[in-house]
Amino acid sequence: NAGVTQTPKFRVLKTGQSMTLLCAQDMNHEYMYWYRQDPGMGLRLIHYSVGEGTTAKGEVPDGYNVSRLKKQNFLLGLESAAPSQTSVYFCASSYSPGTSGDLSTDTQYFGPGTRLTVL
Amino acid sequence: EDQVTQSPEALRLQEGESSSLNCSYTVSGLRGLFWYRQDPGKGPEFLFTLYSAGEEKEKERLKATLTKKESFLHITAPKPEDSATYLCAVQAEKLVFGKGTKLTVNP
Numbered sequence: 001n002a003g004v005t006q007t008p009k010f011r012v013l014k015t016g017q018s019m020t021l022l023c024a025q026d027m028n029h030e031y032m033y034w035y036r037q038d039p040g041m042g043l044r045l046i047h048y049s050v051g052e053g054t055t056a057k058g059e060v061p062d063g064y065n066v067s068r069l070k071k072q073n074f075l076l077g078l079e080s081a082a083p084s085q086t087s088v089y090f091c092a093s094s095y096s097p098g099t100s101g102d103l104s105t106d107t108q109y110f111g112p113g114t115r116l117t118v119l
Numbered sequence: 120e121d122q123v124t125q126s127p128e129a130l131r132l133q134e135g136e137s138s139s140l141n142c143s144y145t146v147s148g149l150r151g152l153f154w155y156r157q158d159p160g161k162g163p164e165f166l167f168t169l170y171s172a173g174e175e176k177e178k179e180r181l182k183a184t185l186t187k188k189e190s191f192l193h194i195t196a197p198k199p200e201d202s203a204t205y206l207c208a209v210q211a212e213k214l215v216f217g218k219g220t221k222l223t224v225n226p
Binding site for chain 2: 044058113
């Protein structure tokens with residue numbers, strides 16, 4: 001199993017450009033998440049999905065959109081990139097917390113990250 | 120508001136010098152506490168989940184413990200390959216991460 005994969009690994013954008021980050025998982029997980037990691041800030045949740053066709057806002061959703069058209073894929077879009085969106089982006093996935101009664105399903109597994117620079 | 124505080128921010132050890140990392144938290148309805156290891160340029164790698172006070176888990180030189188207010192990650196006789204940033208996260212309604220402790224183990 002590849003686990004959680006992310007493409008691309010690196011990207012440089014100019015202010016105002018758009019792009020999409022792709023996350024794929026092969027563990028049949030229901031939940032998927034997008035985080036950003038900035039120095040001194042820790043990991044912050046951008047958006048998440050509790051299943052195919054669903055999305056929800058996290059802690060820092062402004063300037064981002066997401067889609068979950070297939071269970072195994074979760075896309076993060078930046079419609080008009082800003083320098084404040086320079087960051088490292090991580091995707092994660094987990095089983096569906098709370099529905100099985102097995103708390104071990106909460107564990108989130110992370111991808112390798114995408115380093116995005118907006119000039 | 121759910122909060123997770125990790126200390127120290129950075130720790131330098133000599134190879135073989137045991138120590139502990141701290142994760143203190145305030146959260147309503149704790150479902151679990153997670154420890155992750157993150158190497159530079161990589162994603163967080165899952166280490167442990169602890170669910171209730173008094174629980175302990177071990178993996179090689181690492182041992183995680185949990186009380187009602189904090190968790191400790193004990194590192195026994197560390198090696199240079201244990202150098203990484205260790206992240207703590209608590210799961211309540213959502214997963215809240217601490218800022219991490221950067222561990223450097225010198226040979």
